[in-house]
Amino acid sequence: MSKASLQNSPAQPKARRRREIAIAAIVVLALLGLGLLVRAWHAPPAAPVVNHSYAEALEQAHNGKPGAARVLYQQFTRTDLSDIRRAGLLAELSNYPSAQALKILDGDLKRPAPLVQQAAIDTVLAIVPEAQRSVLIGPLLDDPDQGVRFSAVRALLDLSPDDVGLYYGPLQDAAAQYESTLASQPPSGQSQLELARLFVNRSDTRKAADALDLALKLEPNNIPAGLAQVQLLDQQGQTDRSRQQLAQLLEKHPQSSLLQHALGMWLLHHQQNEYALLALAKAVELEPENTAYRYDLAVALHDLQQLEPAQRQLEDILQRQPANRSARILLINYWKQAGQLQKVQVLLAELEQLNPDDPALQQGL
Secondary structure (H helix, E strand, C coil): CCHHHHHCCCHHHHHHHHHHHHHHHHHHHHHHHHHHHHHHHHCCCCCCCCCCCHHHHHHHHHCCCCCHHHHHHHHCCCCCCCHHHHHHHHHHHCCCCCHHHHHHHHHHHHCCCHHHHHHHHHHHHHHCCHHHHHHHHHHHHHCCCHHHHHHHHHHHCCCCHHHHHHHHHHHHHHHHHHHHHHHHCCCCHHHHHHHHHHHHHCCCHHHHHHHHHHHHHHCCCCHHHHHHHHHHHHHCCCHHHHHHHHHHHHHHCCCCHHHHHHHHHHHHHCCCHHHHHHHHHHHHHHCCCCHHHHHHHHHHHHHCCCHHHHHHHHHHHHHHCCCCHHHHHHHHHHHHHCCCHHHHHHHHHHHHHHCCCCHHHHCCC
16 A cells, blocks of 8 residues: 555544643643642632530530630631620630630630620730730720720729820720710610729719719619729828718618628728628628639638638639639649649649640640
């Protein structure tokens, strides 16, 4: 057969078509692969694996079980949590401080969800030193939500100008807005109490006293307003009137644990420590579950060199609230002072199981 006849063979067009189809298929596959690769580059990262349910993590953190911090932090990576559930987690976060906790707080303070932001503010007050709070909370003084702005005002109002720092001006502006809003509302015991606090902050004690008088006129049994009067009189150097006001409140509400605790703290402030113990112990007796009262009693006992009773109060707190970090840290310090190093090691080991990144451990408590 001649070369010409071979070149004109019908098999050759078929071969060319097969090659063309193969090349086209390779191109299509290459384009598909490139598309998938580009999509993978731009796709969001896979959601972290969460090994515990919300209820399990909350229970573990609340009851101070080993690994509590880890499972608590893990919950914050979820994207399906409602605002109220996230706020519940933030309430538990106050017992588990760390660099990771601060990142969580910073993110939730910026989250456009007022319930979450206000819960985050409360947690900042619990775990962040005063000198560092304005850095986190200060930006919220310009938040679009009025409730968040005013929560930020309340959180920063008692700080010194140095601690407020660059946010001093915005704080004054937001406080003025808060005052105007309160003044425009129908007066109530709570609104007048808040106004009094704003007036005290700007050293207008006369207006503060008037606001508290109105609060008690509207609500004669408003114990917080009565105690604010006691404190205001004391700050003005009117010690006798302050004591008389407190005595009148106690006569009217002898079974108020809040008033008994306030009496104890007032007596401590005026160096009447032994009498203060009686009032603080009475507050704990009236409200045994109030660990804040029990903590203050422990401190007062310790200051009077009653070391074992002070330690027992702190141990009682930890029995009721194993996650209570403040009580645990204070008890560790008290056991150290007493030379009970074995007990110190036990408490430190428990703290490490709860939260290995706790700053107290990092700093060599």
